[in-house]
Amino acid sequence: MAATGFLAESQAALASRLAALGIVTVTDSRNARPMTVLIEPPSFTSFTYNVAKVTFTLRVLAAPPGNKDAVDYLYTTCDTIIDTPTIDVLEGRPSLTNIGGQEIPSYDLTVAVATQRR
């Protein structure tokens, strides 16, 4: 059963905006792989039952090992996302992501989305 509601809709909206930048997005962690952006399940703060601030962590995944090529890719992809007026990137930090026992060089970006149900 596909997810419904404001969390699913805000995630879909974010994925759509990333796709418009030519970025491959993944919302199922089983499909996370290098050269994609994994959108993790968000945290949120309710304003009312209809309005919420939804905060996503985007995990930008580069190809291992964590050498300069990987860092160049991360810098460029992060900059592409940050330089988008319709995506509010609040902060970012370098990270390592473990996928299938393999450590993947990555960047975590925190993105806020304001959403209302109707």
Add this chain to the structure above:
Amino acid sequence: MATTTFLGNATINISVGATPTVYDVSDQCTKCEVMVGYDYLESTAFGDTGHRAVQGLQTVAVNMDLFLSYGAGEVETMLAAIQTAGSCSITVSPSGTTESASNPEFVLSNLTLENNPAIMSTVGELAVASLSFTNGTWVRDITNP
């Protein structure tokens, strides 16, 4: 003493215009304060040992925080309409539109909006408009029509 408690949004409808357009902002409002009262007029007489006062004109103050949404029927559109009309009416009750002793409805008429915070943009934050309404009259209603 309390037999019922609830944590929820007040029910708020704002009417604007001579042929009123009603905006239900209940789902956009995170805070609503209604303060009603009277101006008190001095009626102290000779022989009184303290001040006395009688009720004068009604007073109304309404403060609310709304999510500042844009578009037809949305909050910013309503604020612009209130400014154009010059005044508005607000009907507020704690929970739902069925009046009762446990759900008193306040009908506030001829209110004026002090300021229209048309744009409240902060990166990464919800746009929240803090509104203040003054002037006008009030009626408390606990009888379901």
